[in-house]
Amino acid sequence: MELYYTICVALFGLLFGSFLNCMAMRIVRNEDFVTGRSHCMSCYHQLEAIDLIPVFSYVISGGKCRYCKQKISIRYPLTEMAFMVLSVVLYIFMKRDPVLFAESWILVGLLFAMAITDIESLEIPNLLILSAAVSWVIFSVIKIITGRIDLYTLGIRILTGLIFGALMLIMSILVDKLIGRESLGGGDIKLFALLGLYMGPVRSYELLILSCVLGIVFALIRKKLMPGSSKEFPLGPAIAVAAYIVLLFGDLVAAWYFKLI
Structure with missing residues (x-):
């Protein structure tokens, strides 16, 4: 049964990943995603x-549109498979608590969409935050x-959400x-306030520290791979990756830290 549930999570991850990518790109293009x-x-x-x-259509079409034969970006199957992997790993860590898994899965999905929109447009839509x-x-409530x-x-x-958001706002004003x-x-x-x-x-x-570290790493990688790119840098992907890691390992890190002190 365990293998069956894992396969189901993987398939739903593919489907949800396809939907999230489609939704994110339609938001970026100001199209109706509903x-x-x-x-x-x-x-x-x-x-x-x-x-x-998901994935299957790309493979059987040879990575090309069936109608105009133009190449389809490899990003579509890659994002679908990426979210499938994220879903399965999340399930492995949280399968003992279905409510926690469902809550975290939806959050990770929305963070996934936010990361895509931030990369594409340097914006995180209010709709996804809401x-x-x-x-x-x-x-x-549940x-x-x-x-x-x-x-x-x-x-x-x-209170954490309110304080965290206020601190980020103050820090942003000072750094600006x-x-x-x-x-x-x-x-x-x-x-940050939402998380x-x-x-x-x-x-x-932990999220703040890890987001800063990943933001610096991603910025250095971007500068290396795209030396002429804009100075504007999307921090959303770094925050999303940091949040995913903290969801999985945050409690373990906290327990280890408190033992040290």
């Missing part, structure tokens, strides 16, 4: 169901009803004045 139809980006022909099967906030409220969390802990997390240009975007600040709700005080601290 009622709009998927189409080829070269000939704009509407795609049929056979064209939309969706993650609504998800947090729903799962908080966890209170099922006794997984008490009101005191919930209050601490709300120091360097003479924007450092943190509004989307990054709101994302404060999910993480609580200790893991939020």
Whole structure:
């Protein structure tokens, strides 16, 4: 049964990854991702169901549009497989608590979409931030009803989100004045505040440190691979990766740290 559940998670990860990539790109292009139809980006022909099967459609078409024969970007199957892997790893770590897994899976999915939009447009849409906030409220109610969390802990997390967001805003204003240009975007600040709700005080601290480290690493890699690129750098992907790592290992790191002190 364990293998069966893992395969199901992998398949749902592929499907959800395909949807998230499609949603993110439609948001970037200001297209309707709810009622709009998927189409080829070269000939704009509407795609049929056979064209939309994650990974499989790309493979059987030889990486080309069935209608105009133009190449399809490899990013589509890669993002689908990437989210499949993220989903399976998350399930392996959290399978003992279905509610925690479901909450974390949706959060990781929305972070995945935020990372894509930030890379493509240097913006993290309010719609995705709001969706993650609504998800947090729903799962908080479920966890209170099922006794997984008490009101005191919930209050601490709300306070963490508010303080974390305020600190990021103050830091952004100070750094902006120091360097003479924007450092943190509004989307990054709101994302930090949102993740404060999910993480609580200790893991939020871990998130901040890891986000900074990954941001520097990603910036150096970008500078090496794309030396003439814009000075504007999307921090969203670094925050998203850091949040994923903290979700998996944050409690272990905290326990290790508190043993040292």
